Amino acid sequence: MNELIGRVFHFEKSIFPAHGELFGKLTTHGQEPKALMISCADSRIVPEQIMQAQPGDLFVCRNAGNIVPPYATMNGGVTSTVEYAVAALGVRDIIVCGHSDCGAMKALSDPTGLEAMPNVAAWLRHGAAAEHIVSTCHGELEGKERVRAISLENIIAQISHLRTHPAVAAAIARGEMTLHGWFVDIHAGQVLGLDGDSGEFVALREDRDLPVALAARTRIATEFAEAAE
Amino acid sequence: MNELIGRVFHFEKSIFPAHGELFGKLTTHGQEPKALMISCADSRIVPEQIMQAQPGDLFVCRNAGNIVPPYATMNGGVTSTVEYAVAALGVRDIIVCGHSDCGAMKALSDPTGLEAMPNVAAWLRHGAAAEHIVSTCHGELEGKERVRAISLENIIAQISHLRTHPAVAAAIARGEMTLHGWFVDIHAGQVLGLDGDSGEFVALREDRDLPVALAARTRIATEFAEAAE
Amino acid sequence: MNELIGRVFHFEKSIFPAHGELFGKLTTHGQEPKALMISCADSRIVPEQIMQAQPGDLFVCRNAGNIVPPYATMNGGVTSTVEYAVAALGVRDIIVCGHSDCGAMKALSDPTGLEAMPNVAAWLRHGAAAEHIVSTCHGELEGKERVRAISLENIIAQISHLRTHPAVAAAIARGEMTLHGWFVDIHAGQVLGLDGDSGEFVALREDRDLPVALAARTRIATEFAEAAE
Amino acid sequence: MNELIGRVFHFEKSIFPAHGELFGKLTTHGQEPKALMISCADSRIVPEQIMQAQPGDLFVCRNAGNIVPPYATMNGGVTSTVEYAVAALGVRDIIVCGHSDCGAMKALSDPTGLEAMPNVAAWLRHGAAAEHIVSTCHGELEGKERVRAISLENIIAQISHLRTHPAVAAAIARGEMTLHGWFVDIHAGQVLGLDGDSGEFVALREDRDLPVALAARTRIATEFAEAAE
Amino acid sequence: MNELIGRVFHFEKSIFPAHGELFGKLTTHGQEPKALMISCADSRIVPEQIMQAQPGDLFVCRNAGNIVPPYATMNGGVTSTVEYAVAALGVRDIIVCGHSDCGAMKALSDPTGLEAMPNVAAWLRHGAAAEHIVSTCHGELEGKERVRAISLENIIAQISHLRTHPAVAAAIARGEMTLHGWFVDIHAGQVLGLDGDSGEFVALREDRDLPVALAARTRIATEFAEAAE
Amino acid sequence: MNELIGRVFHFEKSIFPAHGELFGKLTTHGQEPKALMISCADSRIVPEQIMQAQPGDLFVCRNAGNIVPPYATMNGGVTSTVEYAVAALGVRDIIVCGHSDCGAMKALSDPTGLEAMPNVAAWLRHGAAAEHIVSTCHGELEGKERVRAISLENIIAQISHLRTHPAVAAAIARGEMTLHGWFVDIHAGQVLGLDGDSGEFVALREDRDLPVALAARTRIATEFAEAAE
Numbered sequence A, B, C, D, E, F: 001m002n003e004l005i006g007r008v009f010h011f012e013k014s015i016f017p018a019h020g021e022l023f024g025k026l027t028t029h030g031q032e033p034k035a036l037m038i039s040c041a042d043s044r045i046v047p048e049q050i051m052q053a054q055p056g057d058l059f060v061c062r063n064a065g066n067i068v069p070p071y072a073t074m075n076g077g078v079t080s081t082v083e084y085a086v087a088a089l090g091v092r093d094i095i096v097c098g099h100s101d102c103g104a105m106k107a108l109s110d111p112t113g114l115e116a117m118p119n120v121a122a123w124l125r126h127g128a129a130a131e132h133i134v135s136t137c138h139g140e141l142e143g144k145e146r147v148r149a150i151s152l153e154n155i156i157a158q159i160s161h162l163r164t165h166p167a168v169a170a171a172i173a174r175g176e177m178t179l180h181g182w183f184v185d186i187h188a189g190q191v192l193g194l195d196g197d198s199g200e201f202v203a204l205r206e207d208r209d210l211p212v213a214l215a216a217r218t219r220i221a222t223e224f225a226e227a228a229e
């Protein structure tokens, strides 16, 4: 038997009982997660570990490449998960989280070998903007540097997709949504955050403000601003 | 015979010969349009009239509601026209142009009657964010005020969709793309422009800077900015 | 500032006031366009110029290649615009208008270079019949002659697509729809029209009947014709 | 055991051996069917019986409602079967065959009960033009008369879809394709055929020409006809 | 005139009258088919001949390659036909029937030549599992042996798709559905049937039980079984 | 600032350094996850906690309702993640993991309120088989019992979808894939596992064999088994 699979017994016997009070509260009151995290399926990136989150803290959507397809008439899992998080659970923070050494980003950078994975290839078209930007703006980059640049641009691209989803767009307009773009460098043990104003990814540091991709800000109602002129 | 259709003879006999030099140049050198305009199919909104454009000036995409579906694996006419304008023609200005009294926006505001037009209904889902924003942020608006608010938010939504298209995203990253959001008020004879910084639509006036939805600006290369810290 | 963009001020200051009465009527009574024109996004082809149309005359759909996807469960902008024109506005004439030196038709004829424009490539699949016909029926054609032949066949193909749209099919069956297929030769300053009976494109001339792709004609009710035998 | 299923033994023991020569030839030379028949899945309509066809004679596509979706970028079984028949097998006659008392057509006429069959409902959207024509042109029809009218118009609609398929369109342009629209009235034991010129369905009779929906006819090459003027 | 097409007169004059009583009953009572057969469009495989079926016995869906796309939000003809057979007609036996020398399976085995048939190529993606299995598990097979192996695996794959359709899945859970996988070898005049338990295809023989892909069997209600522990 | 978001600093300062050796190995050798887990986005269900997994152990796909769309030509995130896990990483165990009190399953059971979440509604169509089975086989169930039954059937349905994916189907045929269907009851602190042979969900207990939905088993090559008869 797969040794990993067998560890589930330990959950039942030890872990669950040890968290009895928490699980009791979570089943009685239901979940009220504080954020939605969209991250990669990569086994090395455990959202709850990075966020130091307990059960109940973090609504999580994971897929190869931490992709968010733009909103469209064609429905899918990410779209539904985003809609549920915002419309049903009232989540006000969404983190798109990429990482170093990502297999999906490497494939976006160099599609050799994707012929055998046609669906991965098609899925990665949602990262086409990232690849296109790096190829046309930083054509000189190669290898790991190119992959890293694409990974960062991919986070920006997915946040741009996220903003096309009606529930997200409306929460932004109401000033009730903060968007975060993070990059976990598992080599350096460092987390970078996108500063939406400057377009830079900067290291998260406790001694300075957390950079955000888009800060919650009430938009001046277009209608009335003009009328008041 | 439809009287309008018959007027085509006039084009051949008088208009074309009168613009002989211009058409000669345009056929010899090909087109080099200065902007892409995405506007409504509405018969009252003639892009070339609003822009005072000559043949050769303006690449034009028109559909009901001046909609730009977000970039996706599902292809369509607007996506292709945007791609062609930016990738093949090198256009550096894109104008999304809405207008007052728009039938599509009225239907988005009040879908009564859309059962008989299932495709219009489906197409308008691309404006769902606009309707959702106005309904949840300005629930008190009704009638013409609600339609106007939705029309303005729809322009913002379509610009947000436009930014998901790889060719546009890359041109933005290179600092080579300016996006414009205009609203033609055919009752007041006034054109409003979106100021992307404040989120307001303001009247275009010759005596002040043209408001832009997104100004062309070279983005600091994320990769190197961080490295240089 | 893009010099073209700045010309909009002129519209507000001079053009709109000069057409005050017309725009006043159009905003009071709404639009009642006399025809729907589906034409290319090409900057050199201005539908209102070719038709000598005033604001309010012509409902216009424009995209790269003057394409009309066949009616299907997958919705898009052309389908919606056609549905709105026929079902909501009661339009009874539809013109599919192609033109010479069309970039889309050149790409259909020779796809070299389309790898960089995957969406244009996908969109042009709606013209596959045209390319297939010319390649199999007129395999000897090359260069400009091949492009011209494909452009003409493309107009026929799009009209054939147009007939699959329920609103159009029903209007045809009621004898209330005339379809037109036009080709604007901007080199020769000539407009050709499809004669649906002979399958030929002939020059439009004031001294002979306007050729139509499909004339409005009440169809003999299939049900009763047979019953009366 | 399902009694019908058991009858297969009879095929092996008696039928196959009795047709040994025919099957031998068909396996040695491969199939060369003389026509493609697109008919309903209805158990009462056996294409080979109606056509008095032997194995090898008839390439057959069957689905609920003898539907042919219009050609589109979205692929399906009918599209592929049509393409294979024309491009790989060189079929030059296609018959779209509807019939009386068709469950699909009844559901198109009166969708009550379709909530439990969402896919049938969606599939029948490909017959929307037929329903729309009958509702707007013959609003007075009810019950069986309405179903019959829709069934006939559905055949016309599917033939119109068929013409949008590139392989079919090209074969038509080459003058190598004849299209047939048939209606099998299983109550009257009568087969009607669409006369494409008049738009009528007329009884097939041995003593008069077979009516065809579209006769094979070489189209005058558009390019050269005009040039020769 | 196509000689085959003309044979239809014979149906009206001789065949229909000869089956007057059967057709009378079928029009009065409607159809109650005993099984749904999903088979190839191939002209040499006549489902009613193989099953020795009379009009009214067999609901039939035919397409190139006897494909059943998996259930999805994207609708098509096979999905609808399956839904109608099970939900509207109450069919309790479904046969997926492949055959030897199948053009579709040959194309799945060796896609050379499919460039000219893009839709067939796309449709055959629904058989990708079959090709993938044979290529990775039996990489040593070539030519006819490879085609045969793919044809058999394709039947298994399509049955696996069939089980994803809600109406089928529910009938299975109720113990009211038997699935059959057959392979007609038209060279040997033999019919093989899939034994779902062993995964083998075995010759159908009157002197032993009919092998079934999935036998009708009431599933132990998961809910109560556990509760009763 | 959202208090949860701020905890990320702790990861950098304490957690990452404490796991230095593990992360070092994982970045040097890349990931080699032992299983793919497809589970719900629900914040209370942390896959790594239930499996007692370390970084590097578990490839994880999460979405609302632990859905696996069936393989189709329409691509999405789950399909790509499955393909990547099996084809690129060689995963041989896939766990579909549902849970009690699931918001998605409640919505599948009672769609009231889903009008405001059209994408969740569309996504849940992939669980239609589960709802259909419970409604038709256990129509007497209500409330929590109905939701629980649907949640269990949904796991079965998603495993059935999983088997349509070519990479999974081929691994099954090679005898290299074990499928698991788990249900985490967060009220009882119990994990149930699907026994594919009996169709029951049984409690996982250390003192008896782990139930599996589908055991890895080399399939007898259909081709040769029959030939050897």
Ligand SMILES: [Zn+2]
Pocket: A040, A041, A042, A064, A065, A066, A099, A101, A102, A103, A104, A105
């Ligand atoms: Zn990754």
Ligand SMILES: [Zn+2]
Pocket: B040, B041, B042, B064, B065, B066, B099, B101, B102, B103, B104, B105
């Ligand atoms: Zn408008």
Ligand SMILES: [Zn+2]
Pocket: C040, C041, C042, C064, C065, C066, C099, C101, C102, C103, C104, C105
């Ligand atoms: Zn053009």
Ligand SMILES: [Zn+2]
Pocket: D040, D041, D042, D064, D065, D066, D099, D101, D102, D103, D104, D105
């Ligand atoms: Zn029928």
Ligand SMILES: [Zn+2]
Pocket: E040, E041, E042, E064, E065, E066, E099, E101, E102, E103, E104, E105
């Ligand atoms: Zn076949």
Ligand SMILES: [Zn+2]
Pocket: F040, F041, F042, F064, F065, F066, F099, F101, F102, F103, F104, F105
């Ligand atoms: Zn859940």
